[in-house]
Amino acid sequence: MNYVSCKSSELPFAENYKIKMVQRIYRSTRQQRQKWVEEAHYNLFNLRSDQVFIDLLTDSGTGSMSDTQWAAMMIGDESYAGSDSYHVLHQVVSNIFGFDYVLPTHQGRAAENVLFSVLVKSGDFVPGNSFFDTTRGHIEYRNGKAVDCTISEAFNTTIEHPFKGNIDLKKLETVMSMYSKKHIPMIIVTITCNTLGGQPVSMENLREVKKVAEKYGVRVIYDSCRFAENAYFIKTREDGYRDVTIREIVREMFSYADGMTMSGKKDGLVNIGGFIALREKSLFDECSYFIIMFEGFTTYGGMSGRDMNAMAVGLEEVTTFEYLENRIKQVAFLGKKLQDYGIPLQLPIGGHAVYIDAKRFLPNVPKEEYVAQTLGVELYVEAGVRGVEVGTLMADRDPETKENRYPEVEFLRLAVPRRVYTNDHMHYVVIALKNIFHRRREIIHGFSIVKEAPILRHFTIQLEKISR
Structure with a gap:
C-alpha cells in the first residue's frame, strides 16, 4: 500500500474534539419519503424528525453541547x-x-x-x-x-x-x-x-x-x-x-x-x-x-x-479560534464539494450554511411556483436530506398590496448543526444534489399555495404540486 508522505507542518486538518455519544438516524426509502412529504403538504417543517436522515433545516438549537x-x-x-x-x-x-x-x-x-x-x-x-x-x-x-x-x-x-x-x-x-x-x-x-x-x-x-x-x-x-x-x-x-x-x-x-x-x-x-x-x-x-x-x-x-x-x-x-476553525471548515468542505460538481452557490461560502442559488439550479421552474421550495422537496425525496427555503415563501406577502414579494435571490439553505455530523454526512448531501443537478432540466413545475398564515407563513404553509 502506498502512503502519501508529508512533513509535520503539512499534517491534514482534524477536529479538536472526539465524539462521546451517538444517536441513531433512520435511513428511509424513496417511496416512504414521497408519501411523507405529500402528507406534510410539501412543507418540510411538517416532517417528523425521524423521517429525516440528515437534517440541515437549521443550525438553531440543533448542535451538540460539550x-x-x-x-x-x-x-x-x-x-x-x-x-x-x-x-x-x-x-x-x-x-x-x-x-x-x-x-x-x-x-x-x-x-x-x-x-x-x-x-x-x-x-x-x-x-x-x-x-x-x-x-x-x-x-x-x-x-x-x-x-x-x-x-x-x-x-x-x-x-x-x-x-x-x-x-x-x-x-x-x-x-x-x-x-x-x-x-x-x-x-x-x-x-x-x-x-x-x-x-x-x-x-x-x-x-x-x-x-x-x-x-x-x-x-x-x-x-x-x-x-x-x-x-x-x-x-x-x-x-x-x-x-x-x-x-x-x-x-x-x-x-x-x-x-x-x-x-x-x-x-x-x-x-x-x-x-x-x-x-x-x-x-x-x-x-x-x-x-x-x-x-x-x-x-x-x-x-x-x-x-x-x-x-x-x-x-x-x-469565542476561541480553534472552535470556529472546526465549525467553519466543515461548512466550507460541503460548499467546495458542491462547487466541484458545478452546483451554483452564494459565494463566498458562509459561516453556518451553504446557500444554493435555486434559480440557477432549476432554471425552468417559474418564480411563481416557488423555486427554492421545489428544490428543497426534490432533495428530501432524493435522499432524506432536509434543508429550508430562503426565498419567496419566507419573504411573505407585502403588507399593503398582499402580493408575493419576490427576493432578488432564491436560496435553498443547508444549515449545518454544530458538532453533529461528520464529513461523510456532508459528502452524502453532495452526491444527492449532484444527482438532482444532472436531471435539473426535467424539473419544470413547482407548487401552488393551498393555505397560508398572514405572517411568517413558511412555517405552517400548505402546498400542492403543480403537474400539467
Whole structure:
C-alpha cells in the first residue's frame, strides 16, 4: 500500500474534539419519503424528525453541547429570583460584549419581541442588512417597515466579495435623511447576515454605520446570533486583524453597538435560550416590564438556571479560534464539494450554511411556483436530506398590496448543526444534489399555495404540486 508522505507542518486538518455519544438516524426509502412529504403538504417543517436522515433545516438549537456545558447544567440554580446562574451568565456577557444590562429570554425571537415592544411603533422605519424572517415579522407586526440597505454585490451569487453582509452607507444615509429621527428607532445590523448566505459584516462597516447613527442620534442594535462566526471572518479576511484574538475582535465589534439581541441556539451553543444586552439603564428598565409580561422574572426570563449555565460556558467556547476553525471548515468542505460538481452557490461560502442559488439550479421552474421550495422537496425525496427555503415563501406577502414579494435571490439553505455530523454526512448531501443537478432540466413545475398564515407563513404553509 502506498502512503502519501508529508512533513509535520503539512499534517491534514482534524477536529479538536472526539465524539462521546451517538444517536441513531433512520435511513428511509424513496417511496416512504414521497408519501411523507405529500402528507406534510410539501412543507418540510411538517416532517417528523425521524423521517429525516440528515437534517440541515437549521443550525438553531440543533448542535451538540460539550461535556463542560453538560457539567455546568448539573449545578444550575433554579431560583425564581436572583438565580446564581443568572449572575454567571451576566458576568460572561458583560466580559465578552461589554454591556452592563442583561435580560435572559427563551430564544432570539423572544428577545426581538421584548425589545421591539419598546422601540417600534406604527409608521416607523428600521434600516438594516437583509432582515431575517422573525426580525422583519416583528417589525411588520407593529406596522413598521424594514428597509434593506445591503450592498448590491450581495445579490450576485457569483461575486467573491469578502463582506457581503455590509450595509451600503449611501443607502443608509438616504433612509436616515428621508425620515424624522422619531420614526427611526434603531439601525439593525445582522452579524452574520443569514438571509444572504451567512455573509459577514466587516469591522470597517460596523464602525462607519455607528458614525452614521451618531450623526442622526439613532441607536445601533446587533442581531448577534452568529457573532463569533462574524469575528472569525474579520480575523481571516480583513486587513489588520490576523493577529488579533477572537475575543478582542468581538469586543471591538460590539463597541460600535448600543445593544444586542441574541439567540443562544446558534453561537451560544445551547439547545434553547437567548438574551438582550444593553448599555442604557432606562431602556433596560422599559424592557424589563415586557420581560416579566412575556417571558418571566428578570433574572431568568424564559430560561432555566441550568440552561443559563450552559450558555455561559458556550459563549466562552465559541469565542476561541480553534472552535470556529472546526465549525467553519466543515461548512466550507460541503460548499467546495458542491462547487466541484458545478452546483451554483452564494459565494463566498458562509459561516453556518451553504446557500444554493435555486434559480440557477432549476432554471425552468417559474418564480411563481416557488423555486427554492421545489428544490428543497426534490432533495428530501432524493435522499432524506432536509434543508429550508430562503426565498419567496419566507419573504411573505407585502403588507399593503398582499402580493408575493419576490427576493432578488432564491436560496435553498443547508444549515449545518454544530458538532453533529461528520464529513461523510456532508459528502452524502453532495452526491444527492449532484444527482438532482444532472436531471435539473426535467424539473419544470413547482407548487401552488393551498393555505397560508398572514405572517411568517413558511412555517405552517400548505402546498400542492403543480403537474400539467
